[in-house]
Amino acid sequence: MKNVQFISLQPNPIIIKELRIRMRGIRPYAILTIFLIALVAAGYGMYHLMLRQALFGGSMLSFQVGQGLFSGLALCEICLIVFLAPAMTSGAISSEREQLTYEMLLATPLRPASILWGKLVAALSYIFLLIFAAVPVFSVVLMFGGIAPWDLLKVFLLLLITAITCGTIGLFCSSLLRRTSQATVISYSAILVLIGSTMMAGSLWSYFSGPIWQPVPPELLYLNPFSALISIVTVTPATSTDFFFGGDVFGLPLLSQFAAGVVHYGPNGPVVLPIYRATIVFYLILTVALYWISTHLVLPRRRWIPRWSDVTFAVLLAVLIGGTWLTHDWWRVLPPPSI
């Protein structure tokens, strides 16, 4: 055997290995099939729910059905992402440590950052597959009207960024902790805090604000992916005088729980605040920051000594923060004055 060339332009070996393991057998295809069937069933159920509302006197036009279905299906997808992404990544590094293969990987020329990148891409690629496989199901809402293709794109952008952020949170915990069980618990806890605390604050704000019944400040909801989703899928908010089972949002009653602070009622009627812009911006910053720290956590030695890659991350983060600052007129939306 001759000496080996160590410069390679080949695909990341971790991605190939992970995909080989993950896509083997019938399981991944069965999960995909079950997911699509469940999504179709959920959409069908929502459709019938809305038809029943019409029977009880609620106004139900075709565009409203389209918007309701759109909201419900998007909620199903984001739930799936929030619960699946950390599960896919929280064992990425810790499982290598647990099965004693991490040291063998570190003995190769593969850089720890490449291991991290390969793990993230491999884990998220399956979630992306689920998201893209759902596109035909989503396209059904276009038949009912009420939704512009641009809204669909915005939802998919939010879903992808939420998947990357939740995946990076799992990856960070996996790099930080030695055991997968600990990493899973901590990453789910972090996501629960991210969603739960903002949702709780949004729900309770009106009761404890002074004077009482003040609208929730949108800043409280920036990091909640559900609120961001509401701000996209609520194309036509229900007016406060409407009787509608879904409350502020067409579709499922549950969705209205996330609408507090997103839909504001001003003198000129209800206004939907585009919270999703701030969510996307802050999720990107959070993702880069967590990934940067993770690249140091996975190092076996000289963990916190600055490296050249840190310059790249610092520049990227500076660009993102600078861009966020410069575009604050776009993403920082002020609520209209209350009625």
Add this chain to the structure above:
Amino acid sequence: MTNAIETTNLTRRYGKTTALANLNLSVAQGSIYGFIGPNGAGKTTTLRLLAGLLEPSSGEIRLLNQKLSGSGTEAQRLVGYMPDFFGVYDDLRVWEYLDFFARCYGLDHARRRTTVEQLLDLVDLTPRRNDFVQNLSRGMQQRLCLAHALVHDPPILLLDEPASGLDPRARVELRELLRTLREMGKTIVLSSHILSELAEICTEIGIIDCGQMIVSGSVDAVRQQLQGGSHLRIRILGAVEPAVEALQNTPAASRLPAIAEVRVDSSDERVLHVELANATEETQAALLTHLVTSGILVSEYHAQTENLENLFLRLTEVMS
């Protein structure tokens, strides 16, 4: 000849604990070097330092005359490392496992295919190439792990306890494999608790305890150095008393060795064990001549070398 491995005052501390203290090690190219030491002696720390997985607290490592830098990246090219507790990806097939590590070393498609086939052949796993790794026996997994350390054709192999957990047949197979690798020009450093095996296969050994090298060199030199005197086993035809008398009353000012102790074997009363204080081949031959000329009928006469286990136990007892 250039040394494959050379360390100078190599020290590694974990907090206040010194795992390795001023290790000066030289391993000649093409040799099989065996590390002997009790648990916690510093064997694994030494191998991990050599593999570039740990950073020395102080001291220097040279691999094929190339100094290991702080990042230890040179070791990745020069060294194939097999840890003591190795992991395998259960859900990969045998060929995929090697293919994965070959990709990690950046081998192109053609080289990868050839290397995987060659290595499967070398470790005798070609018939199992499409099996899942989890279905292999422990010995096969051990051979596969050894093969993974060879994908980039490194000149130095570091094997931490490669024979642990193997049955006798698998150990013999591993020993043969290591001999083959040595014939291929590899320098092999291995640690083991099975000392007799090290003695059979290693050209050099080093005994390490409490992070310090006690003795290092060729197996015979180490044995000679530790054993001091030598031990003779003599079988007598007829009564042993005259032989004991002849041994205890050796003429002064002769070329005969100084006899420290003569005792009769507990299980065979016709066998004598003789401890010599300062024996050479010449003095041992002179002692045999003395017995024969004294009219003693000797049916067996040979020097017994102390095995490595005894030497190791004696040495570590002294150290403790």
